[in-house]
Amino acid sequence: MKKGSKAAGPDTNGIPSDATQKDARRSDVRRKYDPEQTKRNILDVATQEFSAMGLTGARVDAIAERTNTTKRMLYYYFGSKEGLYQAVLEKVYGDIRALEQDLHVSELDPVEGMRALVEFTFDYHDRQRDFVRLVTIENINGAKYVEQVKSFKGRNVTVIHTIEDLLARGIAAGKFRNDVDAIDLHLLISSLCFHRVGNRHTFGTAFGRDPSHPRLRARHRAMIVDAVLRFVRKED
Amino acid sequence: MKKGSKAAGPDTNGIPSDATQKDARRSDVRRKYDPEQTKRNILDVATQEFSAMGLTGARVDAIAERTNTTKRMLYYYFGSKEGLYQAVLEKVYGDIRALEQDLHVSELDPVEGMRALVEFTFDYHDRQRDFVRLVTIENINGAKYVEQVKSFKGRNVTVIHTIEDLLARGIAAGKFRNDVDAIDLHLLISSLCFHRVGNRHTFGTAFGRDPSHPRLRARHRAMIVDAVLRFVRKED
Amino acid sequence: MKKGSKAAGPDTNGIPSDATQKDARRSDVRRKYDPEQTKRNILDVATQEFSAMGLTGARVDAIAERTNTTKRMLYYYFGSKEGLYQAVLEKVYGDIRALEQDLHVSELDPVEGMRALVEFTFDYHDRQRDFVRLVTIENINGAKYVEQVKSFKGRNVTVIHTIEDLLARGIAAGKFRNDVDAIDLHLLISSLCFHRVGNRHTFGTAFGRDPSHPRLRARHRAMIVDAVLRFVRKED
Amino acid sequence: MKKGSKAAGPDTNGIPSDATQKDARRSDVRRKYDPEQTKRNILDVATQEFSAMGLTGARVDAIAERTNTTKRMLYYYFGSKEGLYQAVLEKVYGDIRALEQDLHVSELDPVEGMRALVEFTFDYHDRQRDFVRLVTIENINGAKYVEQVKSFKGRNVTVIHTIEDLLARGIAAGKFRNDVDAIDLHLLISSLCFHRVGNRHTFGTAFGRDPSHPRLRARHRAMIVDAVLRFVRKED
DNA sequence: TATGAATGAGGATTCATTCAT
DNA sequence: TATGAATGAATCCTCATTCAT
Numbered sequence: 001m002k003k004g005s006k007a008a009g010p011d012t013n014g015i016p017s018d019a020t021q022k023d024a025r026r027s028d029v030r031r032k033y034d035p036e037q038t039k040r041n042i043l044d045v046a047t048q049e050f051s052a053m054g055l056t057g058a059r060v061d062a063i064a065e066r067t068n069t070t071k072r073m074l075y076y077y078f079g080s081k082e083g084l085y086q087a088v089l090e091k092v093y094g095d096i097r098a099l100e101q102d103l104h105v106s107e108l109d110p111v112e113g114m115r116a117l118v119e120f121t122f123d124y125h126d127r128q129r130d131f132v133r134l135v136t137i138e139n140i141n142g143a144k145y146v147e148q149v150k151s152f153k154g155r156n157v158t159v160i161h162t163i164e165d166l167l168a169r170g171i172a173a174g175k176f177r178n179d180v181d182a183i184d185l186h187l188l189i190s191s192l193c194f195h196r197v198g199n200r201h202t203f204g205t206a207f208g209r210d211p212s213h214p215r216l217r218a219r220h221r222a223m224i225v226d227a228v229l230r231f232v233r234k235e236d
Numbered sequence: 237m238k239k240g241s242k243a244a245g246p247d248t249n250g251i252p253s254d255a256t257q258k259d260a261r262r263s264d265v266r267r268k269y270d271p272e273q274t275k276r277n278i279l280d281v282a283t284q285e286f287s288a289m290g291l292t293g294a295r296v297d298a299i300a301e302r303t304n305t306t307k308r309m310l311y312y313y314f315g316s317k318e319g320l321y322q323a324v325l326e327k328v329y330g331d332i333r334a335l336e337q338d339l340h341v342s343e344l345d346p347v348e349g350m351r352a353l354v355e356f357t358f359d360y361h362d363r364q365r366d367f368v369r370l371v372t373i374e375n376i377n378g379a380k381y382v383e384q385v386k387s388f389k390g391r392n393v394t395v396i397h398t399i400e401d402l403l404a405r406g407i408a409a410g411k412f413r414n415d416v417d418a419i420d421l422h423l424l425i426s427s428l429c430f431h432r433v434g435n436r437h438t439f440g441t442a443f444g445r446d447p448s449h450p451r452l453r454a455r456h457r458a459m460i461v462d463a464v465l466r467f468v469r470k471e472d
Numbered sequence: 473m474k475k476g477s478k479a480a481g482p483d484t485n486g487i488p489s490d491a492t493q494k495d496a497r498r499s500d501v502r503r504k505y506d507p508e509q510t511k512r513n514i515l516d517v518a519t520q521e522f523s524a525m526g527l528t529g530a531r532v533d534a535i536a537e538r539t540n541t542t543k544r545m546l547y548y549y550f551g552s553k554e555g556l557y558q559a560v561l562e563k564v565y566g567d568i569r570a571l572e573q574d575l576h577v578s579e580l581d582p583v584e585g586m587r588a589l590v591e592f593t594f595d596y597h598d599r600q601r602d603f604v605r606l607v608t609i610e611n612i613n614g615a616k617y618v619e620q621v622k623s624f625k626g627r628n629v630t631v632i633h634t635i636e637d638l639l640a641r642g643i644a645a646g647k648f649r650n651d652v653d654a655i656d657l658h659l660l661i662s663s664l665c666f667h668r669v670g671n672r673h674t675f676g677t678a679f680g681r682d683p684s685h686p687r688l689r690a691r692h693r694a695m696i697v698d699a700v701l702r703f704v705r706k707e708d
Numbered sequence: 709m710k711k712g713s714k715a716a717g718p719d720t721n722g723i724p725s726d727a728t729q730k731d732a733r734r735s736d737v738r739r740k741y742d743p744e745q746t747k748r749n750i751l752d753v754a755t756q757e758f759s760a761m762g763l764t765g766a767r768v769d770a771i772a773e774r775t776n777t778t779k780r781m782l783y784y785y786f787g788s789k790e791g792l793y794q795a796v797l798e799k800v801y802g803d804i805r806a807l808e809q810d811l812h813v814s815e816l817d818p819v820e821g822m823r824a825l826v827e828f829t830f831d832y833h834d835r836q837r838d839f840v841r842l843v844t845i846e847n848i849n850g851a852k853y854v855e856q857v858k859s860f861k862g863r864n865v866t867v868i869h870t871i872e873d874l875l876a877r878g879i880a881a882g883k884f885r886n887d888v889d890a891i892d893l894h895l896l897i898s899s900l901c902f903h904r905v906g907n908r909h910t911f912g913t914a915f916g917r918d919p920s921h922p923r924l925r926a927r928h929r930a931m932i933v934d935a936v937l938r939f940v941r942k943e944d
Numbered sequence: 945t946a947t948g949a950a951t952g953a954g955g956a957t958t959c960a961t962t963c964a965t
Numbered sequence: 966t967a968t969g970a971a972t973g974a975a976t977c978c979t980c981a982t983t984c985a986t
Contacts, residue, residue: 033963033964033965033969033970033971034970035969035970038970038971053292053376054290054292054293054376055293056289056290056292056293057290057291057292057293057376059954059955059956060955060956060957061954061955061956069971069972070971070972070973071956071957071972072957072958072971072972072973073970073971073972075956075957075958076970076971076972080956080957081955081956081957133376135435135438136372136375136376136434136435137376138437138438139372139434139435139436139437139438140289140290140293140369140372140373140376141437142437143437143438143440143441146438146441147441152441152442153441153442156442156443160443181455183443183445184455184456184459187431187432187439187447187456188428188459188460188463190431190435191427191428191430191431191432192424192427192428194427194431194435195423195426195427195430195431196423196427198372198375198434199371199372199375199426199430200375201374201375201377201378201379202371202374202375202379202382203423204379205379205382205383205388205389206388206389206392207392207396207419209419211423219417219420220420220423223420223424224424226467227424227463227466227467230463230466230467230469231462231463231466231467233466271945274945274946295979295980295981296980296981296982297979297980297981305946305947306946306947306948307947307948307981307982308946308947308948308983308984309945309946309947311981311982311983312945312946316981316982317980317981317982505948505949505950505984505985505986506949507948507949510949510950525764525848526762526764526765526848527765528761528762528764528765529762529763529764529765529848531975531976531977532976532977532978533975533976533977541950541951542950542951542952543951543977543978544950544951544952544978544979545949545950545951547977547978547979548949548950548951552977552978553976553977553978605848607907607910608844608847608848608906608907609848610909610910611844611906611907611908611909611910612761612762612765612841612844612845612848613909614909615909615910615912615913618910618913619913624913624914625913625914628914628915632915653927655915655917656927656928656931659903659904659911659919659928660900660931660932660935662903662907663899663900663902663903663904664896664899664900666899666903666907667895667898667899667902667903668895668899670844670847670906671843671844671847671898671902672847673846673847673849673850673851674843674846674847674851674854675895676851677851677854677855677860677861678860678861678864679864679868679891681891683895691889691892692892692895695892695896696896698939699896699935699938699939702935702938702939702941703934703935703938703939705938743966746966746967767958767959767960768959768960768961769958769959769960777967777968778967778968778969779960779961779968779969780961780962780963780967780968780969781966781967781968783960783961783962784966784967788960788961789959789960789961
């Protein structure tokens with residue numbers, strides 16, 4: 001009984017993975033030799049498998065099987081299972097970074113900007129489960145692989161700058177307290193957005209509530225925004 | 237050469253694991269056949285290995301090697317790798333439950349009680365990394381095994397009761413707002429306490445800060461208490 | 473078409489290998505659990521395969537197949553293909569060393585002692601083709617593995633001592649010249665005994681003569697003894 | 709990571725290989741399509757790889773990588789790995805043959821001629837390590853491929869003729885004994901010249917002496933000449 | 945209760961070679 | 966003539982588990 005070769009894996013339970021195969025086929029013409037497509041296809045399937053099964057749990061055979069190509073190509077392009085895993089991390093971190101470009105928080109008033117940032121963070125984690133899971137998996141690996149991902153550090157620097165800017169403007173406007181560290185605040189926001197996604201299975205089992213249910217989701221979103229704004233607000 | 241047989245594993249980086257082997261030898265007399273001791277010994281080693289490597293990453297051979305006994309005994313007592321993993325979960329959830337008994341929050345004033353609860357939750361997660369890791373791992377497994385752990389559901393019910401009591405008394409005392417759901421609040425507290433431990437590796441890599449450093453630890457503790465209290469406080 | 477799984481391999485052409493399987497079965501009772509026998513059996517088969525195919529050419533599957541046990545045991549006892557190869561080297565060097573003990577050259581008159589040493593060296597190389605081949609293979613590997621073989625260095629020291637003793641006594645007796653270095657002489661003797669075995673295939677192809685044919689063998693033996701004695705003899 | 713792709717391989721330890729790549733580029737004009745140059749380039753690289761790693765140990769990918777062209781060309785010109793190996797043998801045997809033309813032993817007095825022949829043989833083996841290694845490798849292959857090399861047999865016939873001529877003239881001059889077989893003598897000379905090169909790694913490991921060191925080299929050369937002359941000399 | 949030996953099924957990786965352009 | 970992409974068949978190795986004592 002090959003565990004990894006079944007269609008889904010433990011975590012996907014019905015909800016389609018973020019990495020859709022649609023992308024891999026977007027060109028109308030299905031050319032036979034298309035390295036970019038081949039790589040993308042492998043990467044998408046691998047993202048699913050690694051995020052569903054972890055690094056050790058993932059099966060190279062299972063990945064290859066769901067690919068349009070063969071196992072050999074996986075090694076041809078990515079060298080090893082670990083190389084493929086790293087490429088997945090790279091892609092996933094690149095994706096979130098690209099999205100964050102569109103958030104023009106600096107143009108908003110500090111309170112609204114903070115709200116927008118939290119909502120974006122919330123929405124991103126809520127939707128990009130693969131991302132959340134891969135981060136979780138990296139922490140089990142002791143962040144061994146993410147260290148080598150170029151887009152990783154850069155991404156975090158950007159976020160901190162955004163938060164620093166918001167805090168500074170909020171303080172200047174007399175809205176925010178002046179004793180909050182930007183990195184600490186980022187940790188706080190991340191915690192709130194990450195945990196309910198990453199640990200939703202134990203949460204669901206414990207309380208019979210699926211935190212990804214739309215109603216709960218909306219409530220959590222509001223709660224988290226509220227909690228963050230209360231936290232940074234200057235009290236008289 | 238053998239990956240799993242090295243003393244530590246990816247996550248322990250210097251800090252001794254919670255499951256010390258000392259416990260397994262606490263009786264002065266080393267009797268020749270002591271099933272209970274044997275089982276405890278296996279369980280302690282397994283806790284380290286599973287929490288360090290994950291379910292799929294853990295190696296039965298590696299566990300057996302660091303045990304005072306042989307691999308056969310592991311199967312004799314726990315039936316299979318999964319059985320052993322489940323026994324580890326069972327033990328770990330039992331431990332936290334035992335500790336929570338000592339928290340007599342109901343005897344404190346609601347604000348102080350809330351502070352005490354948050355601090356307890358913070359300290360527990362901060363110290364019991366194995367617990368945090370195993371919860372993480374369970375979420376990668378889709379909470380498949382924790383569902384069968386008896387002490388699991390009970391534990392959560394207790395926590396919610398504690399929070400409901402605190403909220404009710406805080407509302408009655410005019411200190412807490414009355415629109416907070418107990419389970420949501422539990423999730424919020426958990427998020428803040430869990431994330432910084434569970435994801436400390438990626439956090440450390442991203443920001444060059446180790447969240448388990450004493451100074452940072454103290455600041456986080458205060459911040460989280462502050463954030464929770466601000467969140468539940470009734471505003472005029 | 474599995475190259476390595478055919479009974480013999482390129483070099484054995486009909487002549488039984490030195491490592492007979494007979495040894496592995498010498499106890500009348502074929503016990504089911506006999507680690508020593510299992511190891512010996514694997515080692516014997518591996519000696520054949522490695523000496524016939526080289527380190528890279530040898531196939532672990534082929535070795536396992538001709539064994540009384542499974543491939544897994546090979547890894548159980550020897551860890552890896554390279555580990556097994558090294559164990560083979562160890563055994564083969566141990567064998568020759570054991571044999572050399574029986575040569576009591578020091579009890580003979582220097583000329584007769586030298587003759588005996590050369591004849592022994594000749595006979596050993598002539599018979600132990602596996603040894604010769606494995607040395608050859610090691611030289612292709614850059615002597616990478618033999619360096620770690622304990623019995624290797626010791627063996628060579630012994631030979632040099634023997635030669636030094638013979639030379640000294642021969643010089644004292646006015647029979648040998650006094651300008652011969654022992655290691656150089658050892659190299660000379662080895663060259664003559666080794667080459668005709670190690671390179672007998674190209675030699676056979678080139679001249680249509682099989683140097684292992686009994687008649688040729690005897691002539692070579694006499695020639696080599698003659699050449700060595702002429703080389704060391706003191707001329708008037 | 710890729711074993712075979714490193715510049716050298718196990719045996720070259722610092723000393724440049726005989727098959728320099730310079731040759732492949734000797735024409736000033738680098739024409740775009742130059743089949744001869746491409747072939748020569750492949751052959752040179754292949755000589756290095758095969759002589760360093762053996763037939764099974766050599767990697768087609770490694771060869772292709774160090775080539776100015778692609779793997780496909782390798783198959784285009786040589787058909788298969790074995791075909792390429794055979795072409796390398798062919799080239800290497802052609803080289804030695806060409807050199808031997810320059811030795812005009814027949815014009816020398818028999819003793820001097822014999823000395824010249826031995827010195828030439830010594831020098832050739834000493835310098836052409838690739839040749840020595842490839843012969844060694846062929847013997848591991850059971851001389852399977854060299855049999856099909858045209859220049860092979862011819863070369864050997866020539867050498868024997870030379871030796872026969874020297875012996876005959878030496879006997880006629882009363883300098884050489886008359887009971888030496890030309891092929892046996894060739895074997896003896898080859899042994900002495902070949903062994904110290906082919907087995908220099910195990911020799912070096914065993915005695916801490918590198919036989920290719922200039923001082924040792926000179927001494928060996930003299931010793932071998934001496935040994936051969938003593939062997940053929942007519943005694944009174 | 946305890947143990948070293950043994951194993952089948954699977955798992956990652958590499959190989960020489962061929963295809964489409 | 967030349968090339969990057971693609972591949973099936975091995976090849977080495979590991980895993981959780983069971984057997985015989």
